[in-house]
Amino acid sequence: MIRLEELIPKERYNLTEEFEKHASDHLAIKWQDADGHREEITYNNLLKRANKAANSLTELGLTKGDHVLVIMPRLIDSYVMYLACLKAGIVIIPSSEMLRAKDIQYRLHHAQAKAIISYSPFCQEVDQVTDLPSSLKHKIVLGDAVNSWTSLEPLMDAASDQFEAADTHRDDTAFFPYTSGTTGNPKGVVHTHGWAYAHLRLAAREWLDIKKGDIVWATAGPGWQKWVWSPFLSVLGQGATGIVYNGRFEPEKYLAILQDEQVNVLCCTPTEYRFMAKSANLDSFDLSHIHSAVSAGEPLNEEVMSVFKQHFGIQVRDGYGQTENTLLIGTLKNVDVKVGSMGKPMLEEFIEIVDEDGNPCAPGEIGDIAVRKDLPSLFKHYYKDEERTKKAFCGNYYLTGDRASKDADNYYWFQGRSDDIIISSGYTIGPFEVEDALIKHSAVKECAVVASPDPDRGNVVKAFVVLTDPALTADESLVKDLQNHVKQLTAPYKYPRLIEFVSDLPKTNSGKIRRVELRAREQQVTQ
Structure with a gap:
């Protein structure tokens, strides 16, 4: 049973401490792309490269508390840049490479971003933005040189590989992802260094069940909060080796990677599981190294779970969380599975199903999935949006916007969105x-x-x-x-x-x- 105090770090805390605990020559990341190119990096070398990047960013004038929009694909340098920003106390705005100029312009203005960091192929879209905010001081590029952008690699080559972490408080902002709303523009979700600490203990250890030395493949791409959740925080925070595949989703390619890389922990979307389950050659793959397989993002079909159980002896376990929080409800290993259920609350005293007045619902009654506002893994507020922040709370609870019921054993059953998301x-x-x-x-x-x-x-x-x-x-x-x-x-x-x-x-x-x-x-x- 997890205790509340286990989810709260010391007062002066920078989440990169979790990664530096694992400094060694153990592999941190094994990367490959669709053309067969491969690259690996150890924890020692990853941390040194991140320190060089942190020194380079601060040399450009970026300081603790600055907001920086980051557009990076599935590359080792994505991990480098996130580590560098966090260690320097810089607030990361995770941004997908699929964003268009309109999306980027809104985020830059709303967040009052001081810089944008982009991989070179995506700079062209950024340069389509016609109205840059006065707060923006730097456009920083990795990869090929781009006109009017500052190339970071030459600065990193000359920089020291030592960097003293910024003196951050556990309540200082670390991440600033955007999430879509039913009306209006996307909402900026404020997450702290302390939020990350709580996430590691709830999701990485309890649900994903990642152990030091495990080989983990979490398929989410940078720019999404799910990437922060699993490929970044959960893998590196547990001292595991992360598999990164920079290529299009192809079911049999995914199955081959799981087999050839001897993956121990798999985290992917229900859609990916569904298409892999339809492969005609399932029996030709050996996935016996997997000890933990989880799914998140939407409910997973019973028939898909049955296929993985039948062919590989793998129990795919559901989990539920949002950009605003972390894993709230899930099926843990060695816990009875009720097929079709979301699982049980990770912290039963903090998660509830409530009626429209904020009162707990009885078993079988449909209500809103609600989170007690003092849960350490809950977001702080929506940036510059007091109205929508206030609307998200009811009494002592944050309302997720999702509807569910619970049974007599406290298993939750998803019913759908209460809004139009x-x-x-x-x-x-x-x-x-x-x-x-x-x-x-x-x-x-x-x-x-x-x-x-x-x-x-x-x-x-x-x-x-x-x-x-x-x-x-x-x-x-x-x-x-x-x-x-x-x-x-x-x-x-x-x-x-x-x-x-x-x-x-x-x-x-x-x-x-x-x-x-x-x-x-x-x-x-x-x-």
């Missing part, structure tokens, strides 16, 4: 962002975006579109045009895979679009 292939997508892109197309008069159930991705984004001119030909060509239009204006993973042209949209008396009615329609159609 779409979770597809593990991505969290706000309908507003997709609608905002669609409405900019000359053919679109009105639109509404909802989740449409999908057997492989859990849900896909579906758009209901009212055309400006009813005489327009609503054919596949127009569908492709609208999809490509969205991909140009916002991150491509958000584009509507399904588009239905309608003459009007259901609305309230005040004129608000009733997405709830459209969602219900989709549920009926797919049943």
